[in-house]
Amino acid sequence: MKKENFTILFVVKLNKLNSKGLCPVNVRITYQGVRKENATGYFVDPKFWDAKRQLTTSKALDAISTNIQLELIRQKIKNAYLSILLETDDFEADDIYHKYLGKPLKESEFVVRYFQKYLDKIFKLIGKDLKLATWKKYNYACIQIVGFIKFKYKKNDISLDKINLQFLTEFEYYLKTEQNQCQSTINKAIQRFRRLITIGIAEGFLEKDPFILYKAKKVKKEVIFLTHEELETVERTQISQPRLALVKDLFVFCCYTGLAYVEMAHLSKQNIQIGFDDVNWIQMKREKTQRQISIPILPKAQEIIKKYSTDSNRIFPSISNQKFNSYLKEIADVTGIEKRLTHHIARKTFASTVLLYNDVPMEIVSELLGHSNMVITQESYGKVVQKKVSEAMISLSVKLK
Template sequence: MNKYKLNILFVIANNRTRKDGKAPIICRLTYKSKRKEFATGQFTNPDYWKSKDQMASPPNENYVNNQLSLISQKLNQAFLLLQFKEVDFNVDDIYNSFLGKKSNAEKTIKDAFEYHTNRMQKLVGIDVKQVSVQKYFQTLEHVKTFLKFKYNKNDYLLKDLKMNFINDFEYYLKTEKKFKPHSVYKAIQRFRRVIRVSVSADYILKDPFVFHKIKKPKKQIVYLTQTELASLEKHKFSQVRLEQVRDCFIFCCYTGLAFQEMTNLDAKNIIKGFDGKQWISMERQKTGKQFSIPLLLKPKKILENFLRSSNDSNNKLLPIISNQKFNSYLKEIAEIVGIDKNLTHHIARKTFATTVLLYNDVPMEIVSELLGHSKMSITQEHYGKIVQKKVSEQMIFLSKKLNLKNNK
């Protein structure tokens, strides 16, 4: 039990007297020198109000007094309940408990995620993508499985959240879930964001992430080399499904389209550019940024081939297949062609940025624009090493060239 007392005082709001001469009765709570006022929903004539006795005098004010008495009882019950729970609470928590709501001191990790995702959901279509909201739901599922594994609980009080919880969660993702470094980083990053929003909402007093450090892993860029890309283009597959998936993959190697963009591509996305040539114009699903890509000869021929053989009436320019099946077929394709890489659709986009653009001396700022990145720094972060490798190769070539001249 704490030493602080709850003071309940009913006061008349004389400045809000109605035409019938009655004024609202306000309840004023004071706890730890902090006040909270709320309307009781009861009215009385100020002349009938006895401030010292905290009641209205007759005639016909028994109902009002009974209602005020009930409010006092419920407030004291809420106060006692919070005391028995031995949680740190404030006057707002007492009021919330009185209303039947959870006090901030009783808020849990699930409450924190719900608060954050609800706020995000309202921003979908404004400056948030639905896919971003979904990732927070995925992170919550990881937290829930961790709670079952570590504590055999379904939820966890935010007030009990300490550094050791975060460290154990990170360790769990690495050892039990077998997450790769980048996936661990993203899960922790989203969890941190949820907790920081909870701090700003007064769900939790201190941010347990303040001293937690997790190093952002540098992702290894996997892409097809010129030789691998050429081998893939030349290979003749006996199965139509593999031939189609290969062609779609090659199409994306020369356009940089993400999987969903490839699936959504239809006739209206092919426009006549300022140069009189055909361009692909779309909105980047991940960032919402509009981007345009010149339709090179190879992807143009692939579109023409699909157009000739297609019987679909859905206006889509490429065959529609699930991401799971697409990547599954790519595994078969890689094995048949002899490409020793874990081939997925995303590698096509990486190949476009590296083998097709950067290795053909397309400037970084143009690469960033063609990829539809929201910031130039994102492109530099992902592909800076590729540029360094290109510079190194050019310098070796230059060195050999100079040596030949000197030896003459």
């Protein structure tokens, strides 16, 4: 039994002297620096109380009986402590006192165990309401929580009701300093953990939401896209190598449709449908959000579809995302574009250069991109709109001179 972790102390309450000149004796349990103090129901004459020896030195029969009873209380509390140690390594001074009184320990859930139960539950939804990639992200968040608890608390798990603002801020600090993660990655991990905490609150394992005062640090991301001139340069560039020519065409196609890599790779003839306006539309579910998207096929995108049209159900030849982005680096060298070209830049170019710079309203841009809500679109492309407004005002200023 470690003295610094667990102590039992009898305390005479001198400020509560009764008419007989006796003071009540309280028992104070201290465990890991946290106190729990309660009345014992016994009284002593303060003149005879020996605080060091923890007993009354009076020779009166009732005083001797009190000493015996206090020692019995001490022994019962020690036994309660030893008993609770065998049951769990996550308890408090309050739990020791409840054990001494014979009350059952309050049922609690543990963070890692609860997270693993959640992972097991949503694993069954893979292929139905959930993507395997999404499950893996939550699983990785769980691994991060396990690592933090071992690092911070030197335990394999802690009670779920101990999650508070301090836990969250220290978890963020751990990911930043010990795991060397960037802020956007940290925000994602905490966002996934927040999902678990929300469920825990709903199921009654937490009384308060620890996220109420927590504010994630915002990451300012610059939207990188091709300007009208840069997009034209890519389109006009003649490339003799078939592998690069294919990637160039697919990149341009995505610049005029906004499709993500997976959506482009899986685009099939069933996804091309004639709309109410007699124009071909892409009709499919967005992989990331599972939202239905409907995108009118612009003439340049239609030309590329026609170019690669075969008897196959798939519109375009198969190519991995890794190779796609690798070949884009070569295309950037050929075209003289200094920006780091990736497939995602095509999607950004569609939203910015093709849509917003041609006065397409933000709500329509949000719909065509398949964003789950327009706030995402505004946060990502708000500065693009501001830049366009600025350019228009500069042009107006010149006219008004």
